[in-house]
Amino acid sequence: MSKEISSTNYSGRIYVFGVTTLILYIVLTSQIFVFWDLLKSTERFKTYFFIIFNVLCSLLMINYYFSCAVDGGIIPLGWDDKLDEKERNKLKYCTSCEHYKPPRTHHCKECRRCVLKMDHHCPWTNNCVGHYNHGHFLRFLFLVDICCVIAMSLHSLRFYQIAFNSYYDVYKYRLTDLQELFFLVSNVILLFFVMFFVGLLTIQQVYQVSGNMTTIEKLEKQRVKSLVNRQIVKKMEYPYDIDTTTNFQSILGRDLMYWWYPTPMEGDGITFTKKKKLETVVWPPPEYFQSYPSIPKNAGQQSVRRIIYKSRSSVTLSMVDEDGETVIRTLGKREWNDFQKLADGGQITGGQDIFDQSDNLGTSDESQYSEYDPEDDVDIEHPNQQKIETSNLRNRFVKN
Numbered sequence: 001m002s003k004e005i006s007s008t009n010y011s012g013r014i015y016v017f018g019v020t021t022l023i024l025y026i027v028l029t030s031q032i033f034v035f036w037d038l039l040k041s042t043e044r045f046k047t048y049f050f051i052i053f054n055v056l057c058s059l060l061m062i063n064y065y066f067s068c069a070v071d072g073g074i075i076p077l078g079w080d081d082k083l084d085e086k087e088r089n090k091l092k093y094c095t096s097c098e099h100y101k102p103p104r105t106h107h108c109k110e111c112r113r114c115v116l117k118m119d120h121h122c123p124w125t126n127n128c129v130g131h132y133n134h135g136h137f138l139r140f141l142f143l144v145d146i147c148c149v150i151a152m153s154l155h156s157l158r159f160y161q162i163a164f165n166s167y168y169d170v171y172k173y174r175l176t177d178l179q180e181l182f183f184l185v186s187n188v189i190l191l192f193f194v195m196f197f198v199g200l201l202t203i204q205q206v207y208q209v210s211g212n213m214t215t216i217e218k219l220e221k222q223r224v225k226s227l228v229n230r231q232i233v234k235k236m237e238y239p240y241d242i243d244t245t246t247n248f249q250s251i252l253g254r255d256l257m258y259w260w261y262p263t264p265m266e267g268d269g270i271t272f273t274k275k276k277k278l279e280t281v282v283w284p285p286p287e288y289f290q291s292y293p294s295i296p297k298n299a300g301q302q303s304v305r306r307i308i309y310k311s312r313s314s315v316t317l318s319m320v321d322e323d324g325e326t327v328i329r330t331l332g333k334r335e336w337n338d339f340q341k342l343a344d345g346g347q348i349t350g351g352q353d354i355f356d357q358s359d360n361l362g363t364s365d366e367s368q369y370s371e372y373d374p375e376d377d378v379d380i381e382h383p384n385q386q387k388i389e390t391s392n393l394r395n396r397f398v399k400n
Contacts, residue, residue: 015126019125023064029186029187034158059143059261067133067136068125071133072115072116072128072131073131074115075102080102099114102269103272109121116269117214131265134251143260148198149195152195209248211241212246314333
């Protein structure tokens, strides 16, 4: 495992080095070989421009550094000590880290631990985007877009001047040389791809932050909507979406004047404000973990470990879900039939003997428990972790 972890960190550092090199290349070559001579005739404007542009680029690099260096959020030890049994039973349990997870916390397979209010793992920062660095990451995206638009505008202006001279066969504008032309072409190509991909990511992040949801919670909302359409879950409102202004303030800070400045995140990443009249709503609903979507996203990453309980109308099984976490799910007859079709198609992994255990589903009047080994519920990426007591695990997940 240690070799795998070090290999992951090594590749992540290469990504960070590549991003840093790309930013510095565009920023420096643009100013030295394009902007300097382009703005030569407007000395006063050129001075103001270079000051503003370099301040924006500096803020970009500072926020990128914090996105890489600031941890998304580690669960504090003993955070759930003051919770009673009823409150604790509403929480999800991570079998890899062996502790209860606060609301909106998820386990990251790359970081090998749980992250507070996890949005996603970003390879370009070699870090998880979570509660404590989400604001830095969002500012970084904004600043990349702004700096790229400015740089692309001036590069386009210079291309226009060169094309005007060539088309009309005049020398109205300064003549170009091979060196300038090389950096013009290379920078425009790089700027186009950066603007396109980072722009798409920015649009996605703005949409999600405006609704106060993470990337994972956006997927949860889609799945809950599917469960509502299938009449498995009653229609419910997402509790964390307060209003657009409050939602952005929860990420970028309360003072609009400091939204561009890298400020520490407010809150502890454990408790979050909910809409009025929705304070007691649990998200996602308990049925979410007991139901399996007909066409799961990333279905190739699902793995069935063992059937724990079966009756005439349902099957309760232990499996590793799409997030890499071991969970217990209860499926009805129709859901189990859909589940087996996915398994037959190779989208769900698991030995054939596991699926053969359910051949008598619906024919037996007697409910049955399979022989249960807690070792089978250890995350497949953490085979050496401590075993969890069988009775405790069943109490946490299985709801009769």
